[in-house]
Amino acid sequence: MDERQLKCFLVISETGSVTGAAERLDIAQPSLSQMLLRLEEELGSKLFQRTSRGVVLTEAGQVFREHARNIISDIERARDEIKAEDSYVRSEVTIGLPSSFATLIGAPLIAAAAQETPRVQLRLIEAMSGHIREWLTKGDLDVGILYGIQDSRHLLLEQIAVEELFLVGPPNAFKHCDRHGFADDAVDLSAVDSFPLIVPTGQHGLRRFVDERARSSQLKLNIQHEINSLTVIKHLVQSGHGHTLLAHAAISEELKRGELSAARIVKPVFRRGIFLARNPSQFVTRASVKAAETLTNIAWDLIGRGDWLATRVKRSRMSGPDDNFMRSSPSFVQVNREFSLAQTAK
Known part of the structure; x- marks a missing residue:
């Protein structure tokens, strides 16, 4: 699991569509689907429920979304502080x-x-x-x-x-x-x-x-x-x-x-x-x-x-x-x- 996977997961949760997320991220839809599959396999739980209109977060996905947001926020804060001229x-x-x-x-x-x-x-x-x-x-x-x-x-x-x-x-x-x-x-x-x-x-x-x-x-x-x-x-x-x-x-x-x-x-x-x-x-x-x-x-x-x-x-x-x-x-x-x-x- 890495920062890129977390960001991709969050974009999918925001758009409610793997295809829409792929367009926003400017990556191929099959590659994004494979990345999501690997993430779910690593976590041992389904993060999205597939529907005719796209995807919606499962209960596990909702929990993971909060953790992903916090992790990305901490990474960005750490990066900003390290890069700052006077931290x-x-x-x-x-x-x-x-x-x-x-x-x-x-x-x-x-x-x-x-x-x-x-x-x-x-x-x-x-x-x-x-x-x-x-x-x-x-x-x-x-x-x-x-x-x-x-x-x-x-x-x-x-x-x-x-x-x-x-x-x-x-x-x-x-x-x-x-x-x-x-x-x-x-x-x-x-x-x-x-x-x-x-x-x-x-x-x-x-x-x-x-x-x-x-x-x-x-x-x-x-x-x-x-x-x-x-x-x-x-x-x-x-x-x-x-x-x-x-x-x-x-x-x-x-x-x-x-x-x-x-x-x-x-x-x-x-x-x-x-x-x-x-x-x-x-x-x-x-x-x-x-x-x-x-x-x-x-x-x-x-x-x-x-x-x-x-x-x-x-x-x-x-x-x-x-x-x-x-x-x-x-x-x-x-x-x-x-x-x-x-x-x-x-």
């Missing part, structure tokens, strides 16, 4: 970022995009990962960042990093913290249930991840408050109302200012994957590809400089989670030597 003119890219990731990367991403693609309007939407997944599914986002692959099998995913979750408390909540605000001694996962926790509700990706890990470790967490606001959670923890579980990206500035402290969780380590996600049915523009590349490069640069305590993942093609690379353990490249996330505390 970034009047482009708009919408990216969904979870709150903790937006705090870390939002400002540098906007600055980089303004310099590299000044004619692209970059829209950043900060939301819970569940909402980002929903908007990607609806086609409201060009690119999104997701934590984990749960309920995302319909999306194209590329893992770009892996990060740890830490037990976060008010200043001086842990003994002997280093200059980064991290406790010298790690906390075993089995001991986390002794800390009163302030966490998001069940619809939040972070909460679902934490609950899943707790269940797998047969651990009952001491949940004191459920709040779907990163800012409020951090404020309550800072004020001594409890502890929480967050990644370094969400607390880096507070740690620098001494407003929070954190301890590693071990046995096992609390790690989660960070994925760049797209909707496979969404039309891909050069501007959205460039924005995703810029986002990834900024994230890796932050890791390399030690500003984000995470582990970079080797670049791989975007893929659905049913593919082999999503089922296997990814190869990690450790780039943060001062604080090795890949090393389990002994």
Whole structure:
């Protein structure tokens, strides 16, 4: 099946006649009939019902017509964009970022995009990962960042990093913290249930991840408050109302200012994957590809400089989670030597 076959099929459906379509396309009628026959054989279904007045679409033909129109439209859009002298003119890219990731990367991403693609309007939407997944599914986002692959099998995913979750408390909540605000001694996962926790509700990706890990470790967490606001959670923890579980990206500035402290969780380590996600049915523009590349490069640069305590993942093609690379353990490249996330505390 190729573009020419699809266009011929659409002309036949418009004219209601193979002869009329052949005249419009300026090809021999027998050749067009043979092309239609090969297309029907490939699809395994009749596309037209022959009548005394010409041809009419069958039910299968009506369904195929919509797909053919969309395919031809996408091909033409792709061709126009590739041929354009400046394919970034009047482009708009919408990216969904979870709150903790937006705090870390939002400002540098906007600055980089303004310099590299000044004619692209970059829209950043900060939301819970569940909402980002929903908007990607609806086609409201060009690119999104997701934590984990749960309920995302319909999306194209590329893992770009892996990060740890830490037990976060008010200043001086842990003994002997280093200059980064991290406790010298790690906390075993089995001991986390002794800390009163302030966490998001069940619809939040972070909460679902934490609950899943707790269940797998047969651990009952001491949940004191459920709040779907990163800012409020951090404020309550800072004020001594409890502890929480967050990644370094969400607390880096507070740690620098001494407003929070954190301890590693071990046995096992609390790690989660960070994925760049797209909707496979969404039309891909050069501007959205460039924005995703810029986002990834900024994230890796932050890791390399030690500003984000995470582990970079080797670049791989975007893929659905049913593919082999999503089922296997990814190869990690450790780039943060001062604080090795890949090393389990002994």
